[in-house]
Amino acid sequence: MTAGPSAPPPALPGARLLFSLDPAVAHLNHGSFGAVPIPxxxxxxxxxxxxxxxxxxxxxxxxxxxxxxxxxxxxxxxxxxxxxxxxxxxxxxxxxxxxxxxxxxxxxxxxxxxxxxxxxxxxxxxxxxxxxxxxxxxxxxxxxxxxxxxxxxxxxxxxxxxxxxxxxxxxxxxxxxxxxxxxxxxxxxxxxxxxxxxxxxxxxxxxxxxxxxxxxxxxxxxxxxxxxxxxxxxxxxxxxxxxxxxxxxxxxxxxxxxxxxxxxxxxxxxxxxxxxxxxFVLRTLGVDAVRAHNAALAAYGQRVVGDALGLGPADRPQPGGPTAMRLLPLPSGMCTTFPEAEALRLHIADKLATEAKIEAWGGRGWLRLSAQVYNRPEEYDRLAERLPALLAALR
CATH class of the missing domain: 3.40.640.10 (Type I PLP-dependent aspartate aminotransferase-like (Major domain))
Incomplete structure (x- = not known):
């Protein structure tokens, strides 16, 4: 598959096997604490x-x-x-x-x-x-x-x-x-x-x-x-x-x-x-290849989850460069404080088996998605499929 505006990037061969992360959980929050490769x-x-x-x-x-x-x-x-x-x-x-x-x-x-x-x-x-x-x-x-x-x-x-x-x-x-x-x-x-x-x-x-x-x-x-x-x-x-x-x-x-x-x-x-x-692990995978993969996958995640939440292009803040984190606004009035954001993060982790960052910034709640070489497009697809109903049930 060729990566493009609507397509996810191809996986880097063997990259997912370098990590000991729980395979039953979608780890979409690398930006908070990272993940240490097995070597x-x-x-x-x-x-x-x-x-x-x-x-x-x-x-x-x-x-x-x-x-x-x-x-x-x-x-x-x-x-x-x-x-x-x-x-x-x-x-x-x-x-x-x-x-x-x-x-x-x-x-x-x-x-x-x-x-x-x-x-x-x-x-x-x-x-x-x-x-x-x-x-x-x-x-x-x-x-x-x-x-x-x-x-x-x-x-x-x-x-x-x-x-x-x-x-x-x-x-x-x-x-x-x-x-x-x-x-x-x-x-x-x-x-x-x-x-x-x-x-x-x-x-x-x-x-x-x-x-x-x-x-x-x-x-x-x-x-x-x-x-x-x-x-x-x-x-x-x-x-x-x-x-x-x-x-x-x-x-x-x-x-x-x-x-x-x-x-x-x-x-x-x-x-x-x-x-x-x-x-050494980063260089072995290829520094430029890792950066390009992560930026493209984060953009893919923002697109599919944003589409599922009914957000238009103007509602999806752009990062200002090829970075591996993307932002999406949550429904108005949701998670306007840190305790509310943390509660939703834990709820998503419990109900959707997904680790994602929920932020309270500027008077509203935000979903921050990260992408790393161990992530797969289907993890963002599953979040896109299930998150809207979870949010609707909380409103």
Whole structure:
């Protein structure tokens, strides 16, 4: 079958067999926690076996070198300077490190968009309360074009007062690819530092982080790059590296960034050290082939489920690029709050044996569909067949 606007892409041979996911469930929410391929699970287990066989040897003989090697491997994959990057557990941890290191004070402000990931927004507001700074949010319609997004954010900047701009590379709640290159360029013209939350970017997008020019960028490798959960990379521009402070002081504090951030004593480093095995799986499947497959399958899922819900083309927000997540609005008045969205997610999982993300954003509920190489078109077809009746029964 040839993939096209109405046809799903052909499956990548053998890809589904790489995962230990429950075959009785349609896993259409890769974007939340990812899924670890079996070879990566085994690589991580070997590392855990190694530490448990001789903890003293594992922690005291060569572990720092292995962390540095892993960091270089991951940083090279995304076009980031390995000496200006640090392994962290997730994007939210990276955000907290950045917020602490910027050293906000009374009178400063941090500018967010209303697409900012919830935990990052909470971290911003906590740091603002602690320092006397102000958090301000600029609204960006889910249907805004790239020029409109840039214009809205640029107009909201207050040079001299805006101490940090926080913007997503790909938004979590709304699955939008943001024009980060243009946003970063506009902010730099106004001397406003930029933190890019790239939680979904590694593996999903081709990246050149150094060329992007953001002051700070963080991305998870456990979502779309097949790493074990708890693997992310924080990249910091040269002017900021001496000012980065870890959230917890360790024996590598005097070494400075990045080791002061990476070394946390007895943590489970197997998560990080197994991450290159995830990139090996991705490269074996073919990085470009995986990206193309996932983007085409997500578009197919949005089409068939959108058709089943009676949505026209104008009702289906476009992601702004070839991404592996798509968004559909739920009926008006449904799931306008987080508890309602979570209740519907659990109901769909229970009744339809389908894991999908339900979001409450902008005063309404949304269905976010992900696509990964283990997914099949018939999983979206079954959701399209059964979801309308389930939603109708709840209204």
């Amino acid at each position: 990566v699970q085994r690589a991580q287990q070997r590392l855990r076996d190694e530490v448990d066989a001789n903890p003293m040897r594992y922690f005291t003989q060569g572990l720092l070198d292995r962390i540095v090697h892993t960091r270089r491997h991951l940083a090279t994959f995304i076009g980031a300077d390995p000496d200006g990057s640090a392994l962290v557990t997730n994007a939210t941890t990276g955000a907290s490190i950045v917020l602490q290191s910027v050293r906000l004070k009374a009178g400063d402000e941090v500018l967010l968009t209303d697409h900012t990931y919830g935990a990052v927004a909470l971290a911003v507001r906590r740091e603002c309360r602690r320092t006397g700074a102000t958090a301000r949010t600029v609204a960006v319609p889910v249907t805004a074009t790239h020029p409109e997004i840039v214009a809205r954010i640029t107009a909201a900047l207050r040079p001299g007062r805006t101490r940090l701009l926080v913007v997503d590379h790909i938004t979590s709640a709304t699955a939008r690819l943001m024009p980060v290159e243009d946003i970063v360029a506009a902010a730099r013209e106004r001397d406003v530092p930029v933190f890019v939350d790239g939680a979904h970017a590694p593996g999903m997008l081709p990246l050149d982080i150094d060329a992007l020019g953001a002051d700070f960028w963080v991305g998870n490798f456990h979502k779309w790059a097949f790493a074990p959960r708890g693997t992310a990379l924080l990249a910091v521009a040269p002017d900021w590296r001496r000012r980065i402070e870890p959230l917890v002081v360790s024996w590598e504090q005097e070494a400075g960034f990045p080791l002061s951030v990476e070394w946390q004593g007895s943590m489970d480093h197997s998560t990080w050290l197994a991450a290159p095995a995830g990139l």
